[in-house]
Amino acid sequence: MNYPIPAKTAISELEVKKSRFIGIASHADSRDAALTILEKIRADYPDARHHCWAYQLGHPDTPTSAAMGDDGEPSGTAGKPILNVIQHKDVSDVMVVVVRYFGGIKLGAGGLVRAYSGAAQAAMADLAIKHHVSLTALSIVSDFRHEQFIRHFADTHQGQISDVVYTDNVALTLHLPDEATDPFETSIGALNIQVRRATE
Template sequence: MSGYLIPSANLETELIVKKSRFSTFVFHTKNRAEAMIHLQTLRERYTDARHHCWAYLLGDPKAPTSVAMSDDGEPSGTAGKPMLNVMQHKDVGDIFIVVVRYFGGIKLGAGGLVRAYSTAVQSAYDEMQCQQVISLEPLRLSCAFDEE
């Protein structure tokens, strides 16, 4: 039997970096459509936020069935990719993370953004509660009544 961890509950954490607020939201998600519903809900809830960056890792984290990410207007490679990088080094699958950023007026630069998004996701993992999912395979056994 093989298995992996999944988030046992949705989670929200917050990180402040040079007056910018990074609110991190974690969801247990089974597919892309479900992830995009969570994203749309957050976009509607936080319409005044500057960015809604996200990443997901579906399936077993050792061999995911799907991964994706978005920088949502941040400089290329400074948000989604660092978020996904943190996720790929954890043993948690079927996970969708969104970081909602409110700009604080101080530019962080590319390196600062990478560190901030990575730290925001790592902080969420530090607080996350997980549960084990065990992959089962169906088995059918046929036998005569006297062999029962």
């Protein structure tokens, strides 16, 4: 599945009644990666009052995982608004952290929701996007004469070749975008090429 993901980290800042809200949106392709980002941001902003966050993984239309944290703010006023912003953007594999430096004036529940939403929106608006492409790994054994055909197919379909071994024939691992896998298998039907979908 192809879908938009962050290309690099975006940082934005919002001030609301003397409180600073720093929104940081980053690429994270797993829960561990998201929590590693959170720990790094806590280390980068150690004197902040709150480090609230949310992430979403997998295709934006059918996420495989999502989570959020209020980090001491009243329940539902920080993590949920951040996650709502993510869910309304066509982007996934994303971790958004909003760092708050308390300015001494309480904002109330509605004010907090608006502030955390605003900081998350600003970071997401500045986010550069690239596309995640799911790849299928194929283990291939072929006569030498077909190697050039395989390499050409990989080049023209955004595939990658790894683990090439030459013996009496050529054995290689080919990573193809999911949508190119069936056409590849069809195109080699008449050739003496053994293919199996690798388990990674």
